[in-house]
Structures are given as C-alpha cells and as structure tokens.
Amino acid sequence: MSGLPPSWTIKISKTHNREYYYNSETEESSWEPPYGTDTEKLKQYLLSNLHKPEQIKCSHLLIKHRDSRRPKSWKSEEPITRTKEEAIQILKGYQQAIKEGTATLSEIAAKESDDSSHAKNGDLGWFTKGQMQPSFEKAAFALQIGEVENLFK
Structure with missing residues (x-):
C-alpha cells in the first residue's frame, strides 16, 4: 500500500498542486511524511499513483490516409x-511483424512513417504536454515506461 501509518492518507493541495499527508483521526496535516512511514513503500506508491512525468520521450509510426490533417508524405509529391x-490494415500488418519479431518499430518507421519522424526511426524525442495533438498526447502520457500502445486512431 502507501507505507503510511494507520489513519494517515495522501491528499493533493489545490493551491500548491502537490501531495500532503493528512491524519483523519487527529485532523493533523503535514507536507512531510509522518513519523513511522515506510519511506520506500511511500516512494513506490507515489511513483505508481501520483507522480506523472512532465516530459516524456516516445516513438511512433504514422500511416496517413486521405482524410488526415495533411494527407502528404515525404515519400511522394502526390497526395495520399x-x-x-x-x-489501419497497413498498420495491423506492421504490428504483426513487430510482434513476430521479423521487424522493429524503428526499422519500419524509418521506411514507412508518413511524417518527418521517419528520419529518426520514428523517435519523436522529448516533449511536454501541449506540444502534440491532444488525442495522441493523452495516449502517450498514459503509457508506462517501455509499454507499447496498440493502434491509435
């Protein structure tokens, strides 16, 4: 669990946007973990449940279609x-190849991704919230380290 002593809970301060510790029996609150806290358990709990990264790095494979925001690719002068x-069917084929181990995401992205990330094998580099399309950003920030998102539309 959280590693806190009995009757202590973690709350989030609305004014400071950070966690604090609250004892429901004594109504005491503290910015610091209370005496008797298992600090290692607390650290793991906070990492798993509360602390979300402000900046992430990820890779992707973008296959555009004619209704994409910009239906053009570096691979051709003609519109997609x-x-x-x-x-979607193309992506499912690439996904299968990755699962089978016959290709990697970076190998496929370098040749097939329809955006400029192909030049870096699909690597988008580091980014913060507000820099990517909202739906992509939501999915990317929800992933755990090393986790792979399924097809994203």
Whole structure:
C-alpha cells in the first residue's frame, strides 16, 4: 500500500498542486511524511499513483490516409489517396511483424512513417504536454515506461 501509518492518507493541495499527508483521526496535516512511514513503500506508491512525468520521450509510426490533417508524405509529391480503413490494415500488418519479431518499430518507421519522424526511426524525442495533438498526447502520457500502445486512431 502507501507505507503510511494507520489513519494517515495522501491528499493533493489545490493551491500548491502537490501531495500532503493528512491524519483523519487527529485532523493533523503535514507536507512531510509522518513519523513511522515506510519511506520506500511511500516512494513506490507515489511513483505508481501520483507522480506523472512532465516530459516524456516516445516513438511512433504514422500511416496517413486521405482524410488526415495533411494527407502528404515525404515519400511522394502526390497526395495520399488511401482510405482510413486501408491505413489501419497497413498498420495491423506492421504490428504483426513487430510482434513476430521479423521487424522493429524503428526499422519500419524509418521506411514507412508518413511524417518527418521517419528520419529518426520514428523517435519523436522529448516533449511536454501541449506540444502534440491532444488525442495522441493523452495516449502517450498514459503509457508506462517501455509499454507499447496498440493502434491509435
């Protein structure tokens, strides 16, 4: 669990936007963990449940379709004409190759990703909230380290 002594809980300060410790029996509150706290358990609990990264790094493979925001690719001067369903099928094929171990995300992204990240094998580098498309950002920040998101539309 949290590693806190009995009757102590963790709350989030609305004014300071950080956690504090509250004893429901004595109504005492503290910015510091109370006496008797298992600090290692508390650290793990906070990392797993409360502390979210402000900045993340991830890679992706983007396969555009004709209804994409910008239906162009570095691979051709012509606009992309494939349907969304066709793009999804292409991605499922790449996903299968990655699962089978016949290719890696970075190998496929270098050759097939329709955006400029292909030049870095799909690596988007470090970014903070507000820098990416909202739906992508939400999915990316929800991932754990090393976790792979399924197809993202």
